[in-house]
Amino acid sequence: METATPLDAELRVFEANRERWSREHRGKFVVIQGDAILADFFDEYADAFRAGLARFGVGRSFLVKQIWRTEPVYFIA
Amino acid sequence: MKVPWNPFDWNDRGPCIKVIVRHTDDEIRMGVGLDYPEPVAVTALLDTGAQTTIINSVLATTRKLTMTDANIPARGIGGRCFCDEYACSISFPESDLPPIPTTRILARKFEDENYACLIGRDIMKFWKLQFDGRAKCVIITP
Numbered sequence: 001m002e003t004a005t006p007l008d009a010e011l012r013v014f015e016a017n018r019e020r021w022s023r024e025h026r027g028k029f030v031v032i033q034g035d036a037i038l039a040d041f042f043d044e045y046a047d048a049f050r051a052g053l054a055r056f057g058v059g060r061s062f063l064v065k066q067i068w069r070t071e072p073v074y075f076i077a
Numbered sequence: 078m079k080v081p082w083n084p085f086d087w088n089d090r091g092p093c094i095k096v097i098v099r100h101t102d103d104e105i106r107m108g109v110g111l112d113y114p115e116p117v118a119v120t121a122l123l124d125t126g127a128q129t130t131i132i133n134s135v136l137a138t139t140r141k142l143t144m145t146d147a148n149i150p151a152r153g154i155g156g157r158c159f160c161d162e163y164a165c166s167i168s169f170p171e172s173d174l175p176p177i178p179t180t181r182i183l184a185r186k187f188e189d190e191n192y193a194c195l196i197g198r199d200i201m202k203f204w205k206l207q208f209d210g211r212a213k214c215v216i217i218t219p
Binding site for chain 1: 101103104107108109124126127128129131143144145146147148149150151152153154157160161164178179180181183195197
């Protein structure tokens with residue numbers, strides 16, 4: 001069951017843009033903190049995380065999310 | 078690196094290695110602060126059934142890793158669950174395996190206390206792995 005998280009605000013921003021981003025930036029990573037969205041989209045998670053650190057610094061989480069139309073489900077067995 | 082694994086012994090826990098999960102090199106360079114704990118090596122199972130690497134959420138919170146996503150759906154034999162995602166670096170002490178300076182890792186509470194981490198195929202894709210049942214070992218080559 002989904003629970004409230006420190007990234008709820010960022011996830012709401014992501015969901016509000018998911019449809020458009022999945023057309024324009026499918027498979028790329030986006031970085032969001034609060035309402036602030038990095039202008040660039042990234043091919044690699046590591047590059048997106050580094051850009052988030054450079055913009056937002058350490059100490060408060062920011063969302064780094066790969067853009068898909070529907071959320072992938074990981075299989076862990 | 079040769080890892081003991083005895084598939085003829087029902088009590089064998091499977092092939093395990095030591096890993097250190099800590100902040101990324103960039104976070105350390107930027108100064109994550111004195112309140113952050115020293116890294117410790119934990120036991121990780123080589124889990125070819127895991128699509129991605131996952132750690133016990135207790136490890137993620139005690140290491141104060143940076144959360145980068147939440148409520149990510151995952152499924153396994155036990156059913157469906159939701160995981161959080163953290164940024165980290167992973168290194169492999171007592172081995173010649175190169176560290177991974179920045180990666181994402183899932184986290185959830187583990188029932189099994191034998192392991193704090195399941196190494197999934199997202200990390201194993203960087204290695205050559207030989208599961209040799211007759212020799213009772215797994216050989217990992219970078």
